[in-house]
Amino acid sequence: MRYYVKIKKIIRVLLLAALFGITYSLFFTVYENIRVNNVISNFVERANDTPSEVVELNLVSRGTYIRKYFEVPRETLNEKDGKNVFMDDEKTNIGQFGDFFVTPQSPFPTVFGFHQFMSYYYGGHAAIKSGEDELLEATGFPDFGNESLLGIIFSKGYKGHGYSPVATSTDNYWMEPSTIHHYYNNFYRTRYMGLRAVNPFIETDNSEELYNDYLEAAVNGAKQKIEDEALYNFLFFLNMRRKYYCTDFVSRTFEEAFEKVVNNKLDYVSKGYAKKLNDDGFITSVNDLILSRDTYLTFYVEINEEEYLGETKIVENIYYLEDVEVI
Secondary structure, eight states, X not given: OHHHHHHHHHHHHHHHHHHHHHHHHHHHHHHHHHHHHHHHHHHHHHSOSSOXXXXXXXOTTSOEEXXXXXXXXXXXXXTOSSOOSBSSTTSOSBOOTTOEEEESSOSOTTSTTHHHHHHHHTOSEEEEEEETTEEEEEOOOOOTTTOOHHHHXXXXXXXXXXXXXXXXXXXXXXXXXXXXXXXXXTBSOSEEEEEEXXXXXXXXXXXXXXXXXXXXXXXXXXXXXXXTXXXXXXXXXXXXSSEEOHHHHHHHHHHHHHHHXXXXXXXXXXXXXXXXXXXXXXXXXXXXXXXXXXXXXXXEEEEEEEXXXXXXXXXXXXXXXXXXXXX
């Protein structure tokens, strides 16, 4: 009888601990989402009311859509970085070398419940831009016909493991609609943004050169993980030595670059949660990347149906830090 009472007490304590954890997680996530919405709202509200450019583009198999560009004045020291948001004058190639893209929307918009949970708690995806049309990312789904999810989970992650969900390089698919990335009709996502790592050398004499070294170290580190066939981490917070999920891939890659370039720890390898580009220092989410003191927003894209010249059109609104004259 005494043993039974002890078991009941243990179960009660465990249930209370679980309830507390769930409640704390919910309130903290609500708080994070409020902060992220404020970051985005403040950025959009700073934009000029009149678009700098309006263009009509073809939407795959669906007629046309409208793209509007809105300039956002540069106000903070970080934003006055001397770097444009677009790589081309036509503003079709968004993001610079070392920037990274994030979206709060999950890739499962038709899976009710899971889509809302994933989008609100963790976000949808993140990727590092490494060239004019190249992204580096950790993503993938197992080939369930030939691969075991448990096999991937229990793999040590050494190169040559033979599994397909690995870090990879891809074409930049975020801005152009297509029939391949059709999670949201022909668009990859209807809400996404660009982030840039804060320059840790901003007050030094050779700031620009050192900052470029930092970004190059981050991109090269990401490419090395791809070369090493780093597995996707389906456990997220366990077995992190050679495995990454998308936002974790970004934060730990930049942390390693920071330690190597700033602190001269040339052999530094991140083995757990990143402290850089990770607001709460725990499981890195999209919100953590946005809210981190080590990043700042460079653009925000939102796609909606709007009235345009008397018609209901799909409109892609792009809010971006105003152009600067690059010397």
